[in-house]
Amino acid sequence: MTRDWIALDWTTTRRRLWVMRGRDVLDETVDDGPRPADPAATLALVAGRHQGQGVPVVACGPLGPVRAPIPCTPLAGGLWRIDLGDPRIAFHAVAGLRQELPADMMQGDETRIAGFLALNPGWDGVICLTGETSRWVHVSAGEVVSFRSFLSGALVSALGAGTMLGRWLATPELDRATFSEAVADGLSRPEQVLARLWSAHAAATLDGLPPEMARARILGTLIGAELAATRPFWLGQQLAVMGEGVMPRLHVDALAAQGAPAIEADAPRMTREGLIAAWTALAA
Amino acid sequence: MTRDWIALDWTTTRRRLWVMRGRDVLDETVDDGPRPADPAATLALVAGRHQGQGVPVVACGPLGPVRAPIPCTPLAGGLWRIDLGDPRIAFHAVAGLRQELPADMMQGDETRIAGFLALNPGWDGVICLTGETSRWVHVSAGEVVSFRSFLSGALVSALGAGTMLGRWLATPELDRATFSEAVADGLSRPEQVLARLWSAHAAATLDGLPPEMARARILGTLIGAELAATRPFWLGQQLAVMGEGVMPRLHVDALAAQGAPAIEADAPRMTREGLIAAWTALAA
Incomplete structure (x- = not known):
C-alpha cells in the first residue's frame, strides 16, 4: 500500500x-x-x-x-x-x-x-451530487439504496452555449434575492420551467432586468424545479451536497430556504x- | 400595389x-x-x-x-x-x-x-407557433389578447448539439406509441421533466431502448410539460398550430390525444x- x-x-x-x-x-x-x-x-x-x-x-x-x-x-x-x-x-x-x-x-x-x-462512517441520508447531472442518492447502512438523476447541469451548459440565454448565463454575478424567489417559484410551479426560462430572457431584453438577476432567475427556476421533483429525497433527511463550481452552493442555499439544512462536502477530496x-x- | x-x-x-x-x-x-x-x-x-x-x-x-x-x-x-x-x-x-x-x-x-x-377572417381561438420558442397566442376579435412563450424549440436544439441526448435526437425516426406515453407522462408529472430527459438516455444506454423510442420520450416529455403549462390556453378553445419541421405535427398529435383537435396551418404561407x-x- x-x-x-x-x-x-x-x-x-x-x-x-x-x-x-x-x-x-x-x-x-x-x-x-x-x-x-x-x-x-x-x-x-x-x-x-x-x-x-x-x-x-x-x-x-x-x-x-x-x-x-x-x-x-x-x-x-x-x-x-x-x-x-x-x-x-x-x-x-x-x-x-x-x-x-x-x-x-x-x-x-x-x-x-x-x-x-x-x-x-455510519452516515445515513441523501447525497446530492452536482455536475453534468444532478444526482440525488439515498444512502443507508453504507449502501446506495436508490437514486435519481436530473439533466440540470448539462442543460445549463447547453443553454449557455446554444441559446439566447447564453448572454445571461455568462454573467459571473448572481443576485441572491432573485435566486431565492426563482427557487420558490420553480418549486411551486415546476410545470412553468420552460416558460420561466424564456421569460427571464424577455424581462432582461424588454425591461432591463440586470444580467445578474436574469442568471439568478434561470438557475433558480431550474434548481427549484429539481427540488420539486426530489422532495421525497430531501424532506426530513440528513443531507450532503457535493460538486464543483457554483452549483453545490446554490443547492445548499435553495435547500436551506426550504428548511432543509445540508452540509457541503469537497468533491475532489471525496473522489480521491x-x-x-x-x-x-x-x-x- | x-x-x-x-x-x-x-x-x-x-x-x-x-x-x-x-x-x-x-x-x-x-x-x-x-x-x-x-x-x-x-x-x-x-x-x-x-x-x-x-x-x-x-x-x-x-x-x-x-x-x-x-x-x-x-x-x-x-x-x-x-x-x-x-x-x-x-x-x-x-x-x-x-x-x-x-x-x-x-x-x-x-x-x-x-x-x-x-x-x-373572424377566427377566434389560440394559435400555437413552434420554432425557437413555442408561443401560445390567444386571438380574439382580430386582436392578440395574451400570449406565453416556452423555450422548447431552442432547448431541443441545444440538447441535441451540446449534451449526451444528441445521439437520440439525431435519429430521424420517432416511435408514435412511445411519444403518446411520454406526452401523457409529461402532462401529469411536469416537474419530472429534467429527470425524464436523463432517464430516456439511461434507458437507451442500459436497456437498449431503440433510438426512435428515446427520441420520442425526449420530445414527448417536453411537449407534455408544455401542454401542462398551457392548459388554460388550449382547454376548450379553437386551436391552430403552425411552424416548420416536425414540431407542429407533434403538437397537433399531442393535443388530439388530450381531446383538443387543432388545425395545422402552413407557416411559410401565413408569413407571406x-x-x-x-x-x-x-x-x-
Whole structure:
C-alpha cells in the first residue's frame, strides 16, 4: 500500500489526476475542457506518461459498460481492467452502479460517495451530487439504496452555449434575492420551467432586468424545479451536497430556504478518498 | 400595389425570401443555417441584390427594438424603416409585439398571425407557433389578447448539439406509441421533466431502448410539460398550430390525444400573407 499509483477522476468536462504514494498526494494536475474525442488514446497518454515509474492507474468516470445493480455498497462493482493496447499499462476503472426502475446509472459518483462514507462512517441520508447531472442518492447502512438523476447541469451548459440565454448565463454575478424567489417559484410551479426560462430572457431584453438577476432567475427556476421533483429525497433527511463550481452552493442555499439544512462536502477530496478506498481493496 | 417588392422572413435559423409582384410570388429562395453574425451586412446584401430593380423590402423577425403593447391587432406596430447604410435601400421591418405581465415579446410571429387572420377572417381561438420558442397566442376579435412563450424549440436544439441526448435526437425516426406515453407522462408529472430527459438516455444506454423510442420520450416529455403549462390556453378553445419541421405535427398529435383537435396551418404561407398585409398597408 505504500508504492506509487495514479488516481484519476475522469469526467465529461474535466480530468483530475493525482500522483499518489499510498494515501499521500505527491502531485495533482487538472485538465479542464471537453472530453477528448478519443478517450482510449488520451488514457493511454496519461498512463504512459507515468510508465517510467511503472505505476498502475485507478480511475473513475464514464469509462466503460460495467455497472453493479443497487442496492449495494458504492464500490460493490469492484475494479476492472481496461486494455489500452499496451500490456505494460495497468489501468483500472471503478465499476459504476445501475438502477432498474426508473432506469438510471452513475459512473464516477459511486466513487465520491465511497469517499464521503470513508470519511463519515455510519452516515445515513441523501447525497446530492452536482455536475453534468444532478444526482440525488439515498444512502443507508453504507449502501446506495436508490437514486435519481436530473439533466440540470448539462442543460445549463447547453443553454449557455446554444441559446439566447447564453448572454445571461455568462454573467459571473448572481443576485441572491432573485435566486431565492426563482427557487420558490420553480418549486411551486415546476410545470412553468420552460416558460420561466424564456421569460427571464424577455424581462432582461424588454425591461432591463440586470444580467445578474436574469442568471439568478434561470438557475433558480431550474434548481427549484429539481427540488420539486426530489422532495421525497430531501424532506426530513440528513443531507450532503457535493460538486464543483457554483452549483453545490446554490443547492445548499435553495435547500436551506426550504428548511432543509445540508452540509457541503469537497468533491475532489471525496473522489480521491473513494479512489484510495478502491486502490486499497485492489492492493490488499 | 402591383409593383415589385421583396418579402423576407428573417428567423434565427432560416431566411426565406420571396420576390413579389403585388400579391404574386415571382421567385422564392430559402437560406438555412444559423443567423449571420452581422445581420445588417447580410440584410444589405439581400436588399442590394435587388437594387437593380430598385425594389423595397418588407421583412419580419428579430430585427430591432420596436414592439407594440398588446392587446392590439397583430400589425398594430406598423412598419419601420431600417437604415442599412445605403440610402437607396428601402428596408422596412414589421414591428413586434410586447406583453407587460408576464414579460414577453414576439418578433415574426405577429406577421404569421396577421397572415392567418387575413386568410381566416373572424377566427377566434389560440394559435400555437413552434420554432425557437413555442408561443401560445390567444386571438380574439382580430386582436392578440395574451400570449406565453416556452423555450422548447431552442432547448431541443441545444440538447441535441451540446449534451449526451444528441445521439437520440439525431435519429430521424420517432416511435408514435412511445411519444403518446411520454406526452401523457409529461402532462401529469411536469416537474419530472429534467429527470425524464436523463432517464430516456439511461434507458437507451442500459436497456437498449431503440433510438426512435428515446427520441420520442425526449420530445414527448417536453411537449407534455408544455401542454401542462398551457392548459388554460388550449382547454376548450379553437386551436391552430403552425411552424416548420416536425414540431407542429407533434403538437397537433399531442393535443388530439388530450381531446383538443387543432388545425395545422402552413407557416411559410401565413408569413407571406402577413407580409403582404403589411406591404399593402405601406403601399396604400
